[in-house]
Amino acid sequence: MLEIRNLCAGVDGKEILKGLNLTVKAGEIHAIMGPNGSGKSTLAQVLAGRGDYEVSKGSVMFNGASLLELKPEERARAGVFLAFQYPVEIPGVNSTVFLKAALNECRKARGQEELDAVEFLALVKKKTKLLELDQSLLGRAVNEGFSGGEKKRNEIFQMAILEPKLAILDETDSGLDIDALRVVSDGVNKLHGPDNAALVITHYQRLLDYIVPDYVHVLVHGQIVKTGGKELALELEKRGYDWILEGAAKNGKP
Amino acid sequence: MDSTTDTIESFVKSEYKYGFVSEIETEAFPPGLSEDVVRRIAKTKAEPDFMLDWRIKAYRHWQTMKEPHWPNVHYPPINYQDYIYYAVPKPKKKLSSLDEVDPEVREMFEKLGISLDEQKRLSNVAVDAVLDSASVATTFREELAKVGVIFCSFTEAVKHHPDLVKKYLGTVVPQNDNFFAALNSAVFSDGSFCYVPKGVRCPMELSTYFRMNTANAGQFERTLIIADEGSYVSYLEGCTAPMRDTNQLHAAVVELIALENAEIKYSTVQNWYPGDAEGKGGIYNFVTKRGKCAGRNSKISWTQVETGSAITWKYPSVLLLGDNSVGEFYSVALTNHRQQADTGTKMIHVGKNTKSTIVSKGISAGHGQNSYRGLVKIRPSAAHARNYSQCDSLLLGDRCGAHTFPYLEVGNSTATVEHEASTSKIGEDQIFYCNQRGISTQDAVNMIVNGYCKEVFNHLPMEFAVEAQKLLGVSLEGSVG
Numbered sequence: 001m002l003e004i005r006n007l008c009a010g011v012d013g014k015e016i017l018k019g020l021n022l023t024v025k026a027g028e029i030h031a032i033m034g035p036n037g038s039g040k041s042t043l044a045q046v047l048a049g050r051g052d053y054e055v056s057k058g059s060v061m062f063n064g065a066s067l068l069e070l071k072p073e074e075r076a077r078a079g080v081f082l083a084f085q086y087p088v089e090i091p092g093v094n095s096t097v098f099l100k101a102a103l104n105e106c107r108k109a110r111g112q113e114e115l116d117a118v119e120f121l122a123l124v125k126k127k128t129k130l131l132e133l134d135q136s137l138l139g140r141a142v143n144e145g146f147s148g149g150e151k152k153r154n155e156i157f158q159m160a161i162l163e164p165k166l167a168i169l170d171e172t173d174s175g176l177d178i179d180a181l182r183v184v185s186d187g188v189n190k191l192h193g194p195d196n197a198a199l200v201i202t203h204y205q206r207l208l209d210y211i212v213p214d215y216v217h218v219l220v221h222g223q224i225v226k227t228g229g230k231e232l233a234l235e236l237e238k239r240g241y242d243w244i245l246e247g248a249a250k251n252g253k254p
Numbered sequence: 255m256d257s258t259t260d261t262i263e264s265f266v267k268s269e270y271k272y273g274f275v276s277e278i279e280t281e282a283f284p285p286g287l288s289e290d291v292v293r294r295i296a297k298t299k300a301e302p303d304f305m306l307d308w309r310i311k312a313y314r315h316w317q318t319m320k321e322p323h324w325p326n327v328h329y330p331p332i333n334y335q336d337y338i339y340y341a342v343p344k345p346k347k348k349l350s351s352l353d354e355v356d357p358e359v360r361e362m363f364e365k366l367g368i369s370l371d372e373q374k375r376l377s378n379v380a381v382d383a384v385l386d387s388a389s390v391a392t393t394f395r396e397e398l399a400k401v402g403v404i405f406c407s408f409t410e411a412v413k414h415h416p417d418l419v420k421k422y423l424g425t426v427v428p429q430n431d432n433f434f435a436a437l438n439s440a441v442f443s444d445g446s447f448c449y450v451p452k453g454v455r456c457p458m459e460l461s462t463y464f465r466m467n468t469a470n471a472g473q474f475e476r477t478l479i480i481a482d483e484g485s486y487v488s489y490l491e492g493c494t495a496p497m498r499d500t501n502q503l504h505a506a507v508v509e510l511i512a513l514e515n516a517e518i519k520y521s522t523v524q525n526w527y528p529g530d531a532e533g534k535g536g537i538y539n540f541v542t543k544r545g546k547c548a549g550r551n552s553k554i555s556w557t558q559v560e561t562g563s564a565i566t567w568k569y570p571s572v573l574l575l576g577d578n579s580v581g582e583f584y585s586v587a588l589t590n591h592r593q594q595a596d597t598g599t600k601m602i603h604v605g606k607n608t609k610s611t612i613v614s615k616g617i618s619a620g621h622g623q624n625s626y627r628g629l630v631k632i633r634p635s636a637a638h639a640r641n642y643s644q645c646d647s648l649l650l651g652d653r654c655g656a657h658t659f660p661y662l663e664v665g666n667s668t669a670t671v672e673h674e675a676s677t678s679k680i681g682e683d684q685i686f687y688c689n690q691r692g693i694s695t696q697d698a699v700n701m702i703v704n705g706y707c708k709e710v711f712n713h714l715p716m717e718f719a720v721e722a723q724k725l726l727g728v729s730l731e732g733s734v735g
Contacts, residue, residue, distance in 0.1 A: 048690050051682070072689035081690075088687040091678065092705030101701065102691035109692070141705070158691065 001026045001197050002166055007058035008222075009046045015056065016042045018222035024166070027194040031208055031233060032201045034219035035241045040201045041085060043219070044170040047199075048082040049075050063165065076102075077109035079165030083155040083172050090142040095154070096124070098142045103161055127160040131187045149180035156187040163191070168199045173207040185210030205237035218244050276358060282341035285470060287334055289313055292440050295340050299443070301412055304420055312429035312439030319433045325596035326625040326657055327565050329501070329538065337503050339441045341471040382407060382446040382462045384475055392446075394458065403456050403487075404449040408476055411447035418449055422480055426509040426546045426573070434505040434540040434567075438474045442507065445475035450485040450516075459715055461490035464506075472503035479509070481516035483549065488519040490718055501529075501564060505540045514549025514576065519557070521714050522570075523722055526562035531620070533592030536564025543570035547579035547605075555582040556599070557713045559722040564593060569627065571600035574608035574636070581610040584710040588726060589622025589654070598628035598645075598659075603636035603669070612643040615707050617726075618654035625657040632669040639669040647677040648706050650699070700727045 002024040009017040016039045024030050034040050046053050047060065049072035060067040067075060090098065103123075104114040115123065128135045133153060143151050152172055159167055169188065173181055188211050192198060200211055208216070208230060216232040217224045218241070226232070226244055236244075283291060292313045296306040321332070343356060382392040382405065398405050404415060412419050429439040446462040464475065481487050491508075504526065510518050520543075529536025539562075545554035556570040566589075572581030583599035601610035616624040626645045647656030658675055680702050688698035704711070704723055711719045 048686075050686055072686060073692050073694050076690050076692040084687065084690075088681075088683045090684050090687065090702060090705070092708060093701050094705070097705075098688075098691070098693075098701065101697065102688075102693055105692035105694075105697075162691065 001063055002199075003059075003061040005059045005061075007043075007046070007055065007060060009042060009053055009055040009058075011042070011053050016222050017046065019058070020219075020223055022217065022224060024197045024199060026165075026197055028215065029192065029198045029200060029211060029213045031211075031213035031216045031230075032199060032219050032224075033203070033205075033216060033233065033236055035245075036203075038219045039222040040203075040219055041170055042222075044082055044085075044168050044199075044201055047075075047080060047168055048072060073105070074109075076162075076164075077106050079106075081159050081162055081164030081167045083152075083159060083167065083169045085170040085172075085174065087143050087146075087151040087155055089144045089146075091144050093142050095138045095140055095142050096120075099124075099138070099158060099161055102158070106162055123161065127157065130190060131157060131160055132183065133157055148175040149177065152176055152180065152184055153187075156184050156191075160187065160191055163196075165196050166199065167191075167196065168201065170201050171203060172200075173202055173204060181207065182210060205233045208233045220245060276361075279358075280341050280343055282338050282471065285336055285338050287337070287339055287441065291339055295441055295443060298340065299409055299412075302416055304416070305412055308424070308429065309440050312436050313441075315430045316433065316436035316440055319430075319436055321433050325567050325627070326623065326659075327567065327594040327596050329565055329594075332501075332503065332538070334437075336470065337472040338470050339472060339474070340443055342443075382460075384444055384446070384462060384464045384473075398456070398458070398460075401454050401457060402451040403454060404447065405460050406447055408442070408445040408447050408478070411478070415447070415449070418480065419447070419478070422478060422509070422511055424509075426511060426544045427507050427542050432542060435507050435542040438476060438505045438507045438542070441472075442474045442476040445477045445506070446479075447477070448479040448487065448489065450479075450481045450487045452482045453484040454482075455485065456487040459488050459490055461492065463492045470500060470502070472505065474504075475506050477506070477508040478511075479518060479520070480511045481513065481518045481552075483513045484515040485513075486517045486519075488715060489521070490715060491520070491522045492525070500535060502527075502537050503540075504537050504563075506542070508541070508543040508570075510543075510545035510554055512545065512547050512549065512552035512554050512579075515551045516549065517553040517555075518545060519555045520545070520570070521718055522556075522558040522560070523714075523718060523725060524558065524560045524562050524566070525725060528562050528591065528593050529564040531591045533564065533621075536593070537562065538565045539563035539568065540565075541568040543568060544573065544600075545571070545581070546573045547576050547581060547608075549579070550576040550605075551578045552576050553580040553582075555580075555584075555713070557582075557584040557710065558586070558597075559707075559710070559714070559725065560585070560587040560595060560597060561725050563595070566593075566595040566597055568597050569599055571602070572610065573602045573604070574610065574639075575604045576608075577605040578607045578609075579605055580608070582713075583610075583612045583614070584713045585614045586617070586707045586710045586722070586726070587615070587624055587626075588617040589619070589624045591620040591622060593620075594623045594625075596625040596627055598626045600629040600631070601641060603630075603632045603639040603641070606635070606637045606639075608636055608639045610639075610641045612641070612645070613709055614643075614645040615710055616645070616647045616656050617650070617703060617706070618647065618656050619650040621653050623655045623657070625659060627659040627661075629661040629663070630671055630673075631663045632666050632671065634665040636666050637668045639666065641669075641671045643671075643673045645673075645675050646706070647675075648703070649677070649679040 004022040007017050007020040100120045213230050216228050218226040292309050427435050450456050512518050526537035554572045574581050581601050587595045587597050589595045614626045618624040630641045632639045685695050685698050
């Protein structure tokens with residue numbers, strides 16, 4: 001589904017990703033872990049197509065198409081979803097209006113009929129039930145005045161409505177209490193299936209108690225330096241990143 | 255980020271779709287202004303003496319006045335002798351019915367989406383169409399006459415209802431009120447007149463559509479609306495002009511009078527040609543609009559969507575004389591490219607328990623400069639007066655400006671005055687967030703701008719609200735990224 005080859009990218013002329021390789025297949029959950037400043041969020045932003053980031057080298061293929069050549073909205077319509085680390089407030093724009101517009105753009109791109117208001121609200125009802133979410137948030141402006149937890153839940157809710165092929169969760173666990181963490185993780189698990197994949201970017205092992213990954217990658221200095229199963233996360237939790245950094249240094253990598 | 259501003263910059267390119275020039279034979283005075291020109295206007299229009307005297311008085315006063323320079327707008331000096339003060343479509347023959355309106359004039363209005371054909375009007379709106387200096391057609395007059403509503407051009411009003419004109423003309427905006435109002439009083443050529451008799455609820459929306467076609471012609475029209483006791487009227491005003499390199503002058507006066515228990519709702523969608531991206535051309539829009547809540551429990555509500563004009567200088571105001579009277583001002587003003595707007599309102603509370611509401615939404619893009627200027631004045635007599643003001647500014651890009659000049663003068667300690675203000679910016683973050691959900695930048699900006707203006711649009715008549723939304727979209731068109 002996703003094939004990242006030798007990806008080099010940065011911001012303001014500073015290279016952050018330095019030849020990153022990663023393959024994600026349908027049905028898989030990959031966790032990306034790593035110390036601060038290793039490039040985790042940069043990876044998420046580059047995949048979503050944020051304009052501030054420049055790609056200097058490498059390729060990203062997504063279901064056979066070159067992702068880097070697409071505009072951000074085209075990537076979204078193709079099925080790439082980013083759950084933001086800091087979801088943005090859009091005052092004055094009603095959440096329901098926003099999400100209906102988003103869904104219909106995605107549906108149009110997939111050659112599906114647009115949903116009318118009635119059909120859309122039925123879908124909303126179904127999904128809020130599935131995720132055990134409070135529908136009242138949808139009557140408000142997008143993320144405006146939402147608590148940190150509400151914003152993150154709203155991200156997962158949007159994901160449930162848009163049904164992406166690849167969901168990138170950028171530190172979705174940060175700032176969440178245990179209850180919120182459980183709701184968010186439950187959502188991700190319920191939405192996961194054989195046809196979609198998730199890239200879970202996190203700082204802490206904690207999230208991976210709830211969302212169980214097939215692979216755990218350690219990102220250091222813009223490269224994946226170690227890949228393992230879910231037990232790698234536990235080891236990182238116990239031993240920190242230093243032993244990996246040392247190992248990477250011994251192998252002659254930066 | 256540079257890329258950030260670039261995206262927003264390229265977004266705010268816009269295209270003015272009403273910029274066409276129509277080939278309509280026109281009779282016009284040569285450019286220039288003098289007492290003689292004023293006399294000629296009155297003579298051409300065969301006006302009674304009281305009108306001529308009124309004009310001459312205004313003209314003489316105007317000569318003693320100086321153009322105001324306190325607004326936060328900048329433009330080269332205007333030479334008032336360069337403008338044409340009277341231009342009318344050449345009559346092919348005398349009109350006896352709407353069907354005889356010059357086909358070219360009719361076609362021009364059709365092109366603007368204003369049908370002068372009553373059968374074709376789906377919506378319940380009566381239109382007075384004003385081209386340059388003259389009203390060319392007024393629809394649905396007979397139907398309105400059945401309930402006693404007078405809706406006609408100003409010229410006809412002077413002819414057929416001189417008593418009403420004499421009684422009310424200049425009672426809200428006196429001839430010497432300000433420089434532009436004095437100029438208008440001297441040379442105004444036409445406009446709309448409306449009188450709603452006692453206890454009548456006007457059965458349809460009334461509207462005037464203003465079009466400036468002739469090059470270098472100034473448009474000076476005057477609108478006078480009187481709502482007699484217990485009546486109600488909703489009035490709409492739309493304006494466009496061709497794209498021209500020179501700056502055309504538009505100095506209008508609107509007077510509203512609401513008597514006891516009467517209500518006037520006045521909505522404007524102003525889309526005069528704004529000039530090109532470099533600021534060449536465009537309309538100078540210097541307008542005096544004021545309403546008088548003369549009777550108890552009367553209400554006047556102004557709603558304006560201002561997207562056009564190179565320069566906008568206008569402050570639709572309400573004089574709250576009657577006890578318990580209500581004044582409202584809802585405004586969206588957009589400035590893009592090099593447009594400048596200095597707009598706002600004045601709410602003058604004189605009567606007891608008078609109430610006013612001000613909601614102003616400024617949007618600045620490109621190099622646009624947007625100023626809100628408002629005065630809330632509570633006279634000592636206005637016990638328990640209340641005002642609520644909210645003025646918000648929205649910025650797109652980092653070369654535009656938003657300014658707020660609120661003035662409060664409170665002369666009665668029982669009054670309650672509230673003022674809220676905010677400034678926000680459409681950030682690249684917000685746009686990217688929308689993009690990431692599949693929404694294009696163009697749609698994202700439209701969505702954000704419309705969301706921001708919703709509070710004001712809600713006060714427009716339905717059909718106009720849709721129009722206004724589209725207009726904002728077009729004014730900000732140019733696709734990003």
